Amino acid sequence: xxxxxxxxxxxxxxxxxxxxxxxxxxxxxxxxxxxxxxxxxxxxxxxxxxxxxxxxxxxxxxxxxxxxxxxxxxxxxxxxxxxxxxxxxxxxxxxxxxxxxxxxxxxxxxxxxxxxxxxxxxxxxxxxxxxxxxxxxxxxxxxxxxxxxxxxxxxxxxxxxxxxxxxxxxxxxxxxxxxxxxxxxxxxxxxxxxxxxxxxxxxxxxxxxxxxxxxxxxxxxxxxxxxxxxxxxxxxxxxxxxxxxxxxxxxxxxxxxxxxxxxxxxxxxx
Amino acid sequence: xxxxxxxxxxxxxxxxxxxxxxxxxxxxxxxxxxxxxxxxxxxxxxxxxxxxxxxxxxxxxxxxxxxxxxxxxxxxxxxxxxxxxxxxxxxxxxxxxxxxxxxxxxxxxxxxxxxxxxxxxxxxxxxxxxxxxxxxxxxxxxxxxxxxxxxxxxxxxxxxxxxxxxxxxxxxxxxxxxxxxxxxxxxxxxxxxxxxxxxxxxxxxxxxxxxxxxxxxxxxxxxxxxxxxxxxxxxxxxxxxxxxxxxxxxxxxxxxxxxxxxxxxxxxxxxxxxxxxxxxxxxxxxxxxxxxxxxxxxxxxx
Numbered sequence: 001x002x003x004x005x006x007x008x009x010x011x012x013x014x015x016x017x018x019x020x021x022x023x024x025x026x027x028x029x030x031x032x033x034x035x036x037x038x039x040x041x042x043x044x045x046x047x048x049x050x051x052x053x054x055x056x057x058x059x060x061x062x063x064x065x066x067x068x069x070x071x072x073x074x075x076x077x078x079x080x081x082x083x084x085x086x087x088x089x090x091x092x093x094x095x096x097x098x099x100x101x102x103x104x105x106x107x108x109x110x111x112x113x114x115x116x117x118x119x120x121x122x123x124x125x126x127x128x129x130x131x132x133x134x135x136x137x138x139x140x141x142x143x144x145x146x147x148x149x150x151x152x153x154x155x156x157x158x159x160x161x162x163x164x165x166x167x168x169x170x171x172x173x174x175x176x177x178x179x180x181x182x183x184x185x186x187x188x189x190x191x192x193x194x195x196x197x198x199x200x201x202x203x204x205x206x207x208x209x210x211x212x213x214x215x216x217x218x219x220x221x222x223x224x225x226x227x228x229x230x231x232x233x234x235x236x237x238x239x240x241x242x243x244x245x246x247x248x249x250x251x252x253x254x255x256x257x258x259x260x261x262x263x264x265x266x267x268x269x270x
Numbered sequence: 271x272x273x274x275x276x277x278x279x280x281x282x283x284x285x286x287x288x289x290x291x292x293x294x295x296x297x298x299x300x301x302x303x304x305x306x307x308x309x310x311x312x313x314x315x316x317x318x319x320x321x322x323x324x325x326x327x328x329x330x331x332x333x334x335x336x337x338x339x340x341x342x343x344x345x346x347x348x349x350x351x352x353x354x355x356x357x358x359x360x361x362x363x364x365x366x367x368x369x370x371x372x373x374x375x376x377x378x379x380x381x382x383x384x385x386x387x388x389x390x391x392x393x394x395x396x397x398x399x400x401x402x403x404x405x406x407x408x409x410x411x412x413x414x415x416x417x418x419x420x421x422x423x424x425x426x427x428x429x430x431x432x433x434x435x436x437x438x439x440x441x442x443x444x445x446x447x448x449x450x451x452x453x454x455x456x457x458x459x460x461x462x463x464x465x466x467x468x469x470x471x472x473x474x475x476x477x478x479x480x481x482x483x484x485x486x487x488x489x490x491x492x493x494x495x496x497x498x499x500x501x502x503x504x505x506x507x508x509x510x511x512x513x514x515x516x517x518x519x520x521x522x523x524x525x526x527x528x529x530x531x532x533x534x535x536x537x538x539x540x541x542x543x544x545x546x547x548x549x550x551x552x553x554x555x556x557x558x559x560x561x562x563x564x565x566x567x568x569x570x571x572x
Contacts, residue, residue, distance in 0.1 A: 146407075163405055184404070201402065226299075226376045226422040227404055227413050229340045234406040262402065 004059050006052040008066030008087070015041045015090065016051065019073040023081025023100065026059040041072070067106050075102035078119070091128070094121040097145070110154065111135065116164070118145040120238070126151030129173065132166055133159030140181055142166070148238050155192065158185040161202060165231075167239045177204045180263060184231060188242045199256050199263035203231070206267040207245040213265070217255030222269040224249040273550075274568060276540045280550040281567050286438045286532065287555035288563040291320070291350045292357045293433030293523055294387055295380030297333060298369055299344035307332070309372035310345040313364045317349070318469045321490060325360035326350040326435060326521050328467030330380075339378045340422070346380050348467045350435050350521045354387070357429070362392045365423070370396065370414070376422040381523070383428030390414075390423030430523055434563050437466075437520035437528035439535050440478065440496065440552040442512045444544075449514040450474075452547030456518055456535035463534050465527035466520055478517040481556060493554075511549055525563055532565050537572040 006021065016039040026034055035049030048054070052064075060081035064074070067087020075083045076095040085093075088106035092114050099119040104112075107125035113132040127149045132142035133156060140162040147166045149157075155173035158166050161183040168185070174192035177185045180199035187195075187205065193212035196204050205228075232246035250266040272283040298313070300306035310329050317327030330346040338344035349364070351357035369377050370393060377389065390412030394401045397414040403425070404411045410425040439456060443449030457473035460466060468474070483491030494500050495507040496515045508515070518535055522528035539548050553567055 165406065182403075182405075184406070203404070223419060225413075225420055226340050226342070227411065227420060229342075230404070230406060230411060230422065233339070233341060264402075 001058040001061075003061035003063040003082075003084075004057040005055040005063045005065060006048070007055070008064070008068065009051060009053060011068055012046070012051055012070045014044060014046065015070045015072050016046065016068075017041050017073050018071055019076035019095075021048065021062060022075060022078040022083065023060045023062060024079045026062070029059070031056050067104075069107075069109060072109075074104070075100075075121075078102065088125065093123075094119075094147075097121065107151070113142055113145075113147045113166075115141060115143065116145050116147065117143045120146045120148070122148045122150070122238075124150045126170065127153045127157070129154035129156055130159050131157035131168075132161055132164070133157075142183065146235075146238055152189070153187075157187075158183070158204075161185065165235060167235050167242050169239055169242055177202065177263075180204070186231070186235060186239075186242050186245065188239075188245060196253075196256055196263060196265050198259050200260050201262045203263070204265045205231070205246060205250070206265060207242065209268055209270070213253065213267070214256060216258040217253035217265060218257060218261075220252040220254050222249050222251050225252075228266065274571070276571055278544040279540050279548055281536075281540075281571060282550065282552040283566075283568055284553050285555055285558070285564045285566040286436070286553035287558060287561040288434045288436035288438075288525075288528060288565065289561045290431070290563070291326075291352060291433045291435040291521065292354050293348060293350045293381075293430050293521070294357060294361060294427050295330065295523065296347045296349070296361075296365070296369075296389070296427060297338055297344050297378040297380045298347060299333075299338045299340050299342040299376045299378070300372065301342060301374040303332065303343040303345075305372060305374055306343050306345045309369045309375045310347050312372065313368035314347055314349075314469075315368070317364075318471070318475070320350070320352050320435070324351065324356060325364070326467075326469040327360075327364070328469045328473075328521070330465065330467055331461075339424075340376055342376070348380075348465070348521065348523065350433055350469075354429065354431075358387050358392075361387055361389065361427075365389065366393050366396070370416070370421050370423075373418055378424045379427035381428035381430060383430055385429040385431070386426035387429050389425060389427045391425045393421075393423055432525070433521065433523050434525045434528045435521040436561060437522065437532050437563075437565055438554045439518045439520075439532060439539070440554060441516045441518065441539060441548045442496075442508065442550040442552065443514050443548045444511050446514040448545075448547055449516055452539045452542055453516040453518060455538040455542045455547060459534040459538035460518070460520065460531045463527065463531040465524060466522040466531035468518055468520055468531075470517075470519055473518060475517045475519055476515075478515070478554065507552075509550065517554065528563070529565055529570065532567075533570040533572075536567065536570050540572060
C-alpha cells in the first residue's frame with residue numbers, strides 16, 4: 001500500500017502543530033475524519049483539510065509534499081511508522097518521539113529531536129539551535145535513538161544529551177554537546193567554539209580540528225580504541241563517511257573539568 | 271551387548287545419557303587471532319567437568335574479523351554449569367582473571383536470550399570509578415581503563431536453560447595409537463559443529479568415570495569396566511581385542527547441537543575404519559534413569 005500523502009495547498013497563515021498527524025494517531029481514521037483534525041496554534045481554527053489536499057494510503061507511512069518553517073512538532077511523540085517531509089519544517093520536529101522513522105528533506109528549526117527517546121530522525125538539510133535539547137525547565141534532552149543531520153547544526157547541538165547518538169555530517173555551531181549528561185555526538189565537519197561546554201559524561205567526536213577547544217579539557221594523548229570501532233560500526237549504516245572518522249587514531253581530551261570531568265572529546269590526532 | 275557394524279567398526283546398541291545444564295556464550299576479540307585464542311584458552315582452562323571445576327568450558331569456533339562486534343579477530347567460547355548462580359560466578363571469575371588480563375582483549379555476548387547474566391556489569395568495578403558505559407542502540411558496553419588502553423566488555427550476555435551436558439562417545443581400539451587416531455578424527459569433525467564443545471583436554475578424556483566409589487566422599491571413580499588392564503576381572507565390558515579406550519564428552523547449547531556433534535564424531539570414526547582407527551564405539555549411560563536426554567548410537571549412524 002502506498003503512503004498517505006498530505007500535499008500543502010499554500011503557505012500557512014499561522015504556525016501549525018502537526019503532532020496529530022502521526023501514524024498511531026491516524027490509524028483507523030477515515031479521510032474525512034483526518035481532514036477535520038485541527039492544527040491551529042492561534043485562536044483562528046485551521047483543519048488538516050484547509051492546509052493540505054489529502055491522498056489516502058497506508059497511515060503507517062505518512063508523506064508531506066511541501067513544507068514550511070511554520071510546520072511545528074512534525075512527528076512529535078510518534079511511536080512507529082514512517083513520516084517523510086519533502087520540504088522544511090519549524091520547531092520541535094520529532095520532539096519526544098519513541099520509535100519509527102522521521103525524515104525531513106529540507107531544513108529543520110530549533111529543538112529538532114528535543115527529548116527524543118527512540119527511533120531514527122534524519123534531517124537532510126540543516127538543523128537549528130539546540131538539536132535534541134531540552135525545553136526550558138527540563139533536566140535532560142535527547143534520551144535515545146539516532147538523530148542524523150546531513151547539513152549543519154546550530155548552536156548547542158546535543159544540549160543536555162542523556163542517551164542516544166547524534167551524527168552531524170556537516171558543521172556544528174558553538175557549544176556543541178553543552179551540558180551533556182551522557183550519549184554520543186559525532187560531527188564530521190568543523191565544530192564551533194567551546195565544544196563540550198560543561199559536559200559531565202558522554203562522547204564528542206570531532207572530524208576536523210577545532211580552533212577553540214575548551215581550556216577545561218585535559219589532553220590524554222592519541223589512541224586507537226576498541227570503543228571507537230564499536231561506535232563506527234554502529235553509525236556506519238546511517239553515515240559511512242562519519243563512521244570512517246572513528247577508524248583512525250584520535251586524540252582524547254577528558255573533561256569538562258569545570259564539572260565532573262567524566263566526558264571525552266575525540267579530535268584528529270595531528 | 272548387541273552390536274551393529276559400520277565400515278567394519280562395531281557400534282554398541284546403547285545410548286549416551288545427558289543432563290540439562292545452564293549455559294552462556296562469549297565472543298572474545300583481540301588485535302590478532304593468537305591473542306584472542308590465548309584469552310579464550312586461558313578462560314576455558316580447568317573447565318573439564320562441573321564435578322571438580324565448577325564449569326565446563328571450551329572454544330566453539332574462531333570468528334573472522336568480519337563477524338565480530340568490533341571488527342577484530344575473535345573466538346566464541348561456551349561455558350556450562352549446573353545452576354545460574356554458579357554460572358554467573360564462574361563467568362565473572364574466568365572473564366575477570368583470564369580475559370580482562372589478556373593484552374588487547376575485549377569481550378562480548380555470544381548468545382542472545384531473554385534471560386541474561388552480568389558480564390561487564392559485574393567487572394566494571396575493576397575500573398574504580400574511571401569506568402564509563404557506552405550505549406549504542408540496544409547494546410550497552412563498559413569501558414574499563416587498563417594499562418594497554420581500555421578493556422571493552424558488553425554489560426550482559428545471554429543465558430540458556432536448554433543446554434545439555436554429557437553427550438559422549440566411547441572409542442575402543444586395538445592399540446593406543448589407533449584409538450587416539452580415531453578419537454582425534456572425531457574431535458576434528460565435532461569441532462566443525464556449531465554450539466557444541468568438548469571440555470576435556472584436546473576434546474578427549476582418558477579417565478572415564480562411573481558414579482560413586484568404594485571410598486567415602488568420592489562421588490565418581492574410575493570406570494573399571496572399561497579399563498583394559500582389568501579386562502580379566504569379571505566386571506569388564508571390553509572384548510579381548512580392545513587394548514585402549516578413550517571418551518569424548520560433548521556439551522551443547524541445545525540437545526540438537528549435542529546430537530549433531532555425536533553424529534559428526536561417529537561418522538568420522540566409522541570413516542576411518544578399524545585398521546587405522548577404532549574397533550568399537552560405545553556410549554556412557556546410567557541406565558537411562560538419571561539424565562533426561564538419550565542419544566542412541568544406532569540413530570546417529572551415517
